[in-house]
Amino acid sequence: xxxxxxxxxxxxxxxxxxxxxxxxxxxxxxxxxxxxxxxxxxxxxxxxxxxxxxxxxxxxxxxxxxxxxxxxxxxxxxxxxxxxxxxxxxxxxxxxxxxxxxxxxxxxxxxxxxxxxxxxxxxxxxxxxxx
Numbered sequence: 326x327x328x329x330x331x332x333x334x335x336x337x338x339x340x341x342x343x344x345x346x347x348x349x350x351x352x353x354x355x356x357x358x359x360x361x362x363x364x365x366x367x368x369x370x371x372x373x374x375x376x377x378x379x380x381x382x383x384x385x386x387x388x389x390x391x392x393x394x395x396x397x398x399x400x401x402x403x404x405x406x407x408x409x410x411x412x413x414x415x416x417x418x419x420x421x422x423x424x425x426x427x428x429x430x431x432x433x434x435x436x437x438x439x440x441x442x443x444x445x446x447x448x449x450x451x452x453x454x455x456x
Contacts (some may be wrong), residue, residue, distance in 0.1 A: 373403075 375383070383399055390397050397405075414421040 337406065375449060387399055390402070404446055410421075410423045414423050418424065
């Protein structure tokens with residue numbers, strides 16, 4: 326009986342180095358044109374660990390969108406947020422919200438908040454009205 330389940334491998338199939346490093350010619354991305362994938366099968370997976378507060382904020386954003394009539398799962402919400410931030414990075418480089426937050430310059434005293442980037446959309450998703 327114990328040998329019955331041994332025929333299956335529990336090893337995950339991952340791409341080889343040649344596949345990961347193969348040359349590709351991606352099309353240039355214009356700001357706002359980077360799109361997240363929708364409800365489709367995804368062959369690649371990452372694991373992201375969140376604090377309890379971050380997970381709660383993510384759920385509040387999902388519920389805020391639902392109140393707006395937009396039903397979305399957490400995975401799609403994360404993919405959309407990533408697409409928005411990467412499009413902003415492509416368009417604005419060092420001045421992008423992502424670069425400034427990682428660099429820490431976005432939180433310096435006296436710095437004015439960005440009003441023309443994706444921060445407004447992201448802030449509105451996690452604002453006080455969501456809690």
